[in-house]
Amino acid sequence: MSDAPHPPPAPSPVHGSPPVDDHAYYAPRPVAAAPPFEAQEPLAPIAPWWHTVAVLLLLTAWATLSGARHRSYDDGSHVATYISQMMLSWMLFGSVIAGISDRGLFFSRTVGNKLRQWRGDALRGLVVYAGIYGTAVCLALLFGVAGLAWQMTHHASTAPPTSTARTADAPSRTPTTPVPPPPSMATPDPIKQLKALRFDPKTVLALAPRTPFELLLWIGISLTAGFSEEHIFRGYLLKQARAYTTAWGMSPRLTTVLSVVVVALIFGSLHVYEGVGGALMVTFLGIVYGFVAVKLGSLRAVIAAHFLQDFIAGFMLFLFHTFYAKLLG
Numbered sequence: 001m002s003d004a005p006h007p008p009p010a011p012s013p014v015h016g017s018p019p020v021d022d023h024a025y026y027a028p029r030p031v032a033a034a035p036p037f038e039a040q041e042p043l044a045p046i047a048p049w050w051h052t053v054a055v056l057l058l059l060t061a062w063a064t065l066s067g068a069r070h071r072s073y074d075d076g077s078h079v080a081t082y083i084s085q086m087m088l089s090w091m092l093f094g095s096v097i098a099g100i101s102d103r104g105l106f107f108s109r110t111v112g113n114k115l116r117q118w119r120g121d122a123l124r125g126l127v128v129y130a131g132i133y134g135t136a137v138c139l140a141l142l143f144g145v146a147g148l149a150w151q152m153t154h155h156a157s158t159a160p161p162t163s164t165a166r167t168a169d170a171p172s173r174t175p176t177t178p179v180p181p182p183p184s185m186a187t188p189d190p191i192k193q194l195k196a197l198r199f200d201p202k203t204v205l206a207l208a209p210r211t212p213f214e215l216l217l218w219i220g221i222s223l224t225a226g227f228s229e230e231h232i233f234r235g236y237l238l239k240q241a242r243a244y245t246t247a248w249g250m251s252p253r254l255t256t257v258l259s260v261v262v263v264a265l266i267f268g269s270l271h272v273y274e275g276v277g278g279a280l281m282v283t284f285l286g287i288v289y290g291f292v293a294v295k296l297g298s299l300r301a302v303i304a305a306h307f308l309q310d311f312i313a314g315f316m317l318f319l320f321h322t323f324y325a326k327l328l329g
Contacts, residue, residue: 125304208317
């Protein structure tokens, strides 16, 4: 005799009812699909309105302080700067989290508590970063080719006509020094090109790590920025913006689009010290991160993408200072 438990007997048919099919009775029931993230999450404020106003004032002060501090950077050690920046970021993060009514529910929705979820969404963040980086490279190549074509066309249209005819009164002359190329065909200066696109690379280059120890600290800065800034903007402000715009009677789709764009504009305003072009680029990144966060229902993927964006940018600038700057010097 087998000790395996037997399934319960099928209910006896009631008089006048059709017989019960045992196979249909014991067949597994289909599980209803989970509703989308927009339907799962109640669009209600997670903090009082006055706390959101205080957070916006803190971010305004942060942007002003960052602009003044970044303009004063020099070529010395950045160890104290990196440590103070991480401390200020975590203090701002704590001020934001302190006003949330249910912090446990907030973190369970933003980061969860399962390592498997982190691994999967970290790969999604890598895909998001690769897509953004690939798009930026394609646009840079497109504008570079267009600029080179314009330079060649402009040079061909403005170059003086040359004649190979030689007269008796005009003896041939062999130049003793090379003739410099016209300004339009000279080797482009990447710093000047960035400034022409309304970027200000001087501050970014001054902030970049230059030593292996500073690069190690830069990893901490990238992790801090990815975790704290995504929680502040895509976690806190985006939820608050969606809650308040929903209360105004907007449709869910319009609520999401408007909230993502407004929060991305606030996010980009903190990077005005990089120039108008740098602020617009960060705003574009904020829009992408916002839609990814709403679509996936958590911040794990955008935290990973944000970390990769900051770390790889700092690592490339570290290589620039280590090798390219030495060749130029």
